[in-house]
Every structure is written in structure tokens, then in C-alpha cells.
Amino acid sequence: MYLEADFSVNPVVIYAVTTAFSSSLDQNEIVKVVDDGSSTGVATVLAMAGVNECFRGISFGPTVLPPHIDAITPLPSGNYRLTVSGSSNVLYTVEASSGLAPASWTALITNSSPTGTFDYDDLTASSSARRFYRARYSP
Numbered sequence: 001m002y003l004e005a006d007f008s009v010n011p012v013v014i015y016a017v018t019t020a021f022s023s024s025l026d027q028n029e030i031v032k033v034v035d036d037g038s039s040t041g042v043a044t045v046l047a048m049a050g051v052n053e054c055f056r057g058i059s060f061g062p063t064v065l066p067p068h069i070d071a072i073t074p075l076p077s078g079n080y081r082l083t084v085s086g087s088s089n090v091l092y093t094v095e096a097s098s099g100l101a102p103a104s105w106t107a108l109i110t111n112s113s114p115t116g117t118f119d120y121d122d123l124t125a126s127s128s129a130r131r132f133y134r135a136r137y138s139p
Helices: none
Strands: 002-006 012-021 026-035 042-049 068-074 080-085 092-097 106-111 117-122 132-137
Touching (some): 068 132, 080 092, 080 132
Antiparallel strands (some): 092 106, 092 132
């Protein structure tokens, strides 16, 4: 059996390659086990290979959530506070534009958060007649 665990997420996720033997079927399986704190956990079969077959070159990439602007809140100064969410410890860039056709985006901040959510106060928004925002993943 081969095991790999991802301790960067909560709950912990364990990937395993197993061989299942039964009276009618022998097969190899790749399973994902989520350690939810219970005595059993939650197991999901991701792939199966039949008798005399095996897995080669299997790769699991980390899941990165796309950024999302959850709220744009007006501040007393006439500026705005943006609440951005996504994956924890991933860099996201917040950009602004004064128009959409054609859009010319200006980076305001590149930030990450251990919780996946952060606030950004756009202190230059009051100087613009119109302001459009977007958030994007920053590799």
C-alpha cells in the first residue's frame, strides 16, 4: 500500500493505492480518505484498475479556489472596502479599471491570507467617477 497525506488542509486528506481482494474480483484502487475526526473517516474511490493492471504516472494537483469579491462596502471617506476570498495562503491580485470597453486594469494589491479571506481598502476610489474591480490568481 502506498500512502500520501496532505496536512496543509483541515481536515487532513490521505491518498492511498490499495489492492482489494474479494471472492469474485481482484482490483487496485486509488482512494481518498478524509480524516474528519471520527473513528471511521470518509473514503472515496477515485480510480480502479482490474486484475493484472496497475496505475502509472498518477498526479494530484492542489485545489486552488478562484478568487471572489464577496463584498464592496462604502467607507465614510467615499472610498470602498473590498472583501476578497479564495484559498488560504494563495496569492491573489485585486485590480481596478475606470471602464470596461476596452478595459485597462491596474493592480491595486497582491495579497494572501492564512484564512483565505482578506479586506482591501481602495483609498483612491473617490477620485474616480466609475470604478470596476476584479480579483485574479497570481502565480
